[in-house]
Amino acid sequence: MNQPKLNLSPKVSDEVRKTTCYMCACRCGINVHLKEGKVAYIEGNRDHPVNKGVLCAKGSAGIMQHNAPARLRAPLKRVGPRGSGEFEEISWDEAYQIAADWLGPIRESNPEKLAFFTGRDQSQSFTSLWAQAFGTPNYAAHGGFCSVNMAAAGIYTMGGAFWEFGQPDWDHTKLFMLFGVAEDHDSNPIKMGIGKIKGRGARVIGVNPIRTGYNAVADDWVGITPGTDGLFILSMIHCLMKAGKIDLHYLAQYTDAPVLVNNDEKSPEFGLYLRDEDGKQLVMDRVTKKLTPYDQPGVKPDLSATYRAKGVTHRPVFHKMAEMYLSEDYAPEAVAERCGLPANRIRAIASELARVAFEEAFELEHKWTDFRGETHDTMIGRPVSFHAMRGISAHANGFQTCRALHVLQIILGTVEVPGGFRFKPPYPKPATAHPKPHVGMTPGGPLNGPHLGFVHGPDDLALKQDGTPARIDKAFTWENPMSSHGLMHMVISNAHAGDPYKIDTLFMYMANMSWNSSMNTGGVMQMLTDKDENDNYVIRHIIYSDAYSSEMVAYADLILPDTTYLERHDCISLLDRPICEADAAADAIRWPVVEPDRNVKGFQSALCDLGAKLGLPGFVNEDGSQKYADYADYITNHERRPGIGPLAGWRMGANGLQHGRGGPNEGQLDSYIRNGGFFAEHIPDGANYYKPWNRAYQDWAVKLGLYDSPQPYLFSLYVEPMRKFQLAAEGHGDRQPPEHLRERIKATMSPLPIWYETDQQGNEGFTINALTQRPMAMYHSWGSQNAWLRQLHGHNPLYLPTKLMRQHGLSDGDWVRVSSPHGEITVPVMEMASLNENTVWTWNAIGKRKGAWALDKDAPEATKGFLLNHLIHELLPPKADGMRWANSDPITGQAAWFDLKVRIEKSEAPREARPEYPPLKSPVPQAPENLAWKVGK
Amino acid sequence: MTTLPDNTEKKLGLVIDLDTCVGCHACVISCKGWNTENYGAPLSDQDAYGGNPSGTFLNRVHSYEVQPEEGHAQLIHFPKSCLHCEDAPCVTVCPTGASYKRVEDGIVLVNESDCIGCGLCAWACPYGAREMDMEEKVMKKCTLCVDRIYNENLPEVDRIPSCVRTCPAGARHFGDLGDPDSDVSQLVAERGGVDLMPEQGTRPVNKYLPPRPKDTMPEIDVLAPFLEPVVQEPGGFLGWLDKALEKL
Amino acid sequence: MHPAPSVIAFSTFSGLGFGLLFWLGFGVPVVSGWSAFAFFTIAYLLAVGGLISSTFHLGHPERALKAFTQWRSSWLSREGVCAVAALIVMAIYGAGLVFFDAAWQPLGILGALLSLGTVFTTAMIYTQLKTVPRWHQSLTPVYFLSLSLAGGALLAGQITWAVVLLIAAGAVQIATWLLGDRALKQSGTDIASATQLGGIGKVRAFEPPHTGTNYLLREFVFQIGRKHAQKLRVISFGLMVVLPVLLLLLPFSHLLAVVAVLAHVAGVLASRWLFFAEAEHVVGLYYGKR
């Protein structure tokens, strides 16, 4: 046959440049193929530790993101009223001058008048340094509204969390249980992992009210009632403890289960650990029957023995656990109805966990020595692993639920063991090894230390002399004492209310706060545009950095336009949120694989300029000149501590280049580029499990600069700092909570995980749970400007379970009015059968404001797409005493997005989804109509 | 040569695992990216930023809900591109010979410079695997990345389709389904791979691996021994604990 | 299927045109000189006009010549070849009638058969498509052919033939509709066979692959309400068969004949619109659109 002759080996590109993806925060490695100097095609980097060559839809669509018509083109100065979108393009010099004119004076008088908050950012170690140098206590990133419950619960409990900070041992696990995950930060690795273990025939259990994505491929689906996972987990703990299906050896050796706790209700130390003079936790030794520090060589901690001294009985944590969890209150029959699961199902899953953990246990031939000096010939593996994210985190009981899950992991002996869940460096790192929050201000000078951290009791709270909150977001106060990531979702409403005080300038970066990242979106727009009696905006100045024409741009006075991710330097640092895997420490960079063709600048470089202009310490040399020419200069030359910089690879040692510790190396970025944009150092065999207690790992971590000295520790089934807050609430100590919070602190801050109802104040008549999920092919708001991705998710229906569809006489495409105690939206519906029968949901952040993102005004995102955020308030309806509590976890301040309850009524189809807002004026030109994209034709 | 070859030397194709596909659309976009830059005309988009955006894609991911007689409804993500049928009706209907099936590997292609854009091949394809490009007005379809799989400018490991290379869940497999010993053939044999719409008589080369049975967790009776309480009397737990610790 | 006006017009008018050529090829009616010229012009306007309109839906009409190459396998190609052959043969035959007053009958019969063949190939383009069960039945070519012959007879002024053939075409039309209504179901192709998920349980399309539209949906997924379709069937049948037959049974008048022809054409256009609009392509199953 005469077939056409094809060129089977066309040239793929002129050049491949390897950098790091930023279509989401997963930080995969990418090969950017260039033709004629333009981006032609993006694929995954096979050598990269995170994605090993694969790439998600967003990553492959990067070319459309990079070329999006919504890209900002130059610094902007607002010329119309706030919220109108009317701007004038200005020079960078003018932009810096405006910023300096606002910021300079407040720094000299009262630095707290600047609130600097960053969103979807991967340079927090840098931005926080800048804020610290400025001297304001008001700095945080978006973690508070994202998943701080998950992070804080993990770190307080076991010195590391899920997020992207740990992962199942995909090579060995045989049972993987997933709670409340749609996509995750570690999205490609999870997909790879699931694919891998399913290929091996391992079982995947998905716990989620909605059966899509990972939960759709799960072998077993547990369609739980939202907000009740804690109860379900504690019930499984009940079953396992009752059956003795727990890893006693693990509990005794590596956790605080044997640590003795003061059991005298009248003692001011009731519930605190018994410690020796050095502050070490004490246990009873089963052999010597003596009180012994937990880390004494040869000690055999006793889980059972009590200790009595000076009339006070001390009981091991494990006794408390037995007392608490063996109670019939946690029996499957007692919780089944609330969880929406048959009691038998709970038992079945608990027994399957037990079966796999204990019957399928195995050993790896790795000799290792623990922190007490005992050498073990093998490593025991328990092939049960867990992962969880916002589904359990974004509830007001999320901290305790996440804690419960960690306790479940720990009693099964599955953390940091083969087949279980493992940390990624720099974790494990216990809460005590992290800084505490700092709020010490000096006008004209830097803050006295890092803003965020971990509190260990009332003394560490961020309160002013008079007991009022030191921070604008009220983080680390009695309202949410352990708010390790701050509360970005409260900044605008607190600043608007002047509670706890007024600010002058709000400086935000990469957070679409007038839209999808806020609760009460309409209210926030109002607050941002509200004026005071002198006709000034209540929030006087707003500076914002975005790369695109987002909804938030319209609400700022000064815009610092960022580059796209392919046009700038970035540093994905071990000081921050690196790209490590459980087997390797790794960090990465982004670098300008193409130069910007607009008058834009990497935000971090702009901060270097602005920091120098303001004369911030650390940003100027002794002679007052600018210290870092740009972010690349900072990445290369900044040292956090001597020998420790933003990047760990290719540092300058005494005898040439070395990894981990070392001085700055001018060629460092080039080395990264040559290596594909990242650096990875593998953890030696035998050091890669049991890391918190493994001498080889601890020594390796010190060598690499993750710690300055070995930091072995015990897992905290019992979180003592929580008990300290309870003690204060019970009246002990000088720092006392306000009266109205006492009962809540006592009730919620149990040092052993508990479950409490999250149904909110004022929810009577609103009975249906309403959730959002991340679509795998969209990143929050910013995917909609992508011509390819928006075809996949151009609008979002509200998915209703079959039962509710029938009950309300609805069919696909009908419209409903959805109301909550706070607001109302009118939106189209679709039926879904594989859904909890009292839950509705939609894809997150598809709805767009007209005029944003360079989309036409009739874009379906704006006419049919919608946000649930309009229904969620940052404050709960007033209590009887008139107090309005934050819609947040009372422990960490985590925004409780998923506690939303709604009511549904069928509606006439409106012209457009409601609420409708007037269009924004676009600061960027009209987008082209058709695309036939081919570079280098 | 619109007639089909009597047989092809190889039967290259994809095997798609419905048990692991998480519906992420990575393959969809990767395919769009590669094929926009490579074989033939770019895959265009109309009204790209407007009220009714649509564009050419060679691979799309559907999703279905399946309600078993008993138990929970299941959701199955379902990627679909050209199945490179052995009896490809799209080829025989083509009036110009633009559509053809390659003798050497069975890949079904459109020679765009011969295509008159009549659309008949798309009518003939039961699977919706062909889309007319609205800009170039020629028929587009999955090329099985014919310009990758033999491409000497790519490293050997990368000589696989773009969608296969990118799939995070590893739900897509590529190989010679004509060779019973190939990895893909073995996989199909092991997992009972199936043809879509077999009654259409197209004899697809691509195979689908059905989802494994779901929600089959053994009922409590089987597992009961695992949760047998260690002690019956209340408060006896600490006694058990002491004994258990002795044995450690 | 999307009822594209160009394809509807093409198949209707070229069907009539080739129908007329068929009769002319057999020397019915007997024509020569100007009358032959008039009849042949009408036939060619219809047949060629239809053919030209069919190129409107081509993406690259300038490459249309390539479409003649694949006659060994492609009905569309065969149609092209057949049409051109028919037109050429009939042109020569017609030239004989118009200019030489000579009826080269063997040529005429050949041309007539080629004309009919063209209609048959057109029909086969649709009939061959297993993907559209409503079309994939042996009645489809009969439907095309009977209408073409009836319409041709009507245009050729063959009242008796026209009445008989119109009634026959009407019967075929009704049978086509009735069988067509069951075709998808009987084809064995359904969402379960499309997805092969039927073994697990009842399959329902959930999220489509994209929220927007695409070529496939525009081209193949056209949904028409049952009631609406029934109404159109009645109208179409009335115009296409009933009215012309009644008019033809009345005493002959040129005006009535013209009305009969116009009614018939309108009816066929409606029938052809339904032919597409009611046809369900199995790809719709993947989109849950059936």
Ligand SMILES: Nc1nc2c(c(=O)[nH]1)N[C@H]1C(S)=C(S)[C@@H](COP(=O)(O)OP(=O)(O)OC[C@H]3O[C@@H](n4cnc5c(=O)[nH]c(N)nc54)[C@H](O)[C@@H]3O)O[C@H]1N2
């Ligand atoms: N209903 C509901 N609401 C939610 C959630 C939910 O689950 N349900 N989830 C919450 C969570 S966890 C989060 S993290 C937030 C996320 O919400 P946001 O933090 O608002 O995240 P995005 O919308 O992705 O993007 C923020 C901004 O970053 C800009 N941007 C993108 N790339 C760049 C860049 O390179 N440089 C700069 N300077 N800017 C850039 C975008 O244009 C956009 O304006 O949403 C929260 N909101």
Ligand SMILES: Nc1nc2c(c(=O)[nH]1)N[C@H]1C(S)=C(S)[C@@H](COP(=O)(O)OP(=O)(O)OC[C@H]3O[C@@H](n4cnc5c(=O)[nH]c(N)nc54)[C@H](O)[C@@H]3O)O[C@H]1N2
């Ligand atoms: N593609 C993509 N990837 C992303 C993002 C994105 O926008 N797009 N955003 C990134 C960000 S900022 C974050 S924070 C992460 C978040 O990653 P995820 O935690 O996966 O985020 P969500 O999509 O909010 O998923 C929450 C899941 O919890 C379920 N859920 C809700 N309530 C409950 C409950 O009470 N119990 C249980 N068991 N489940 C429940 C919901 O059904 C949903 O499946 O994703 C990151 N990755």
Ligand code: SF4
């Ligand atoms: S998960 Fe996707 S978007 Fe996120 S970094 Fe990786 S490839 Fe990029």
Ligand code: SF4
């Ligand atoms: S799937 Fe469709 S386009 Fe591909 S070979 Fe089969 S019939 Fe042709």
Ligand code: SF4
């Ligand atoms: S559209 Fe092109 S490839 Fe398809 S049948 Fe027509 S000419 Fe052949």
Ligand code: SF4
């Ligand atoms: S094989 Fe290539 S052309 Fe075909 S679907 Fe995959 S990426 Fe697209």
Ligand code: SF4
């Ligand atoms: S990339 Fe893989 S997992 Fe994702 S939709 Fe395609 S086949 Fe499914």
Ligand SMILES: [Mo]
């Ligand atoms: Mo987040």
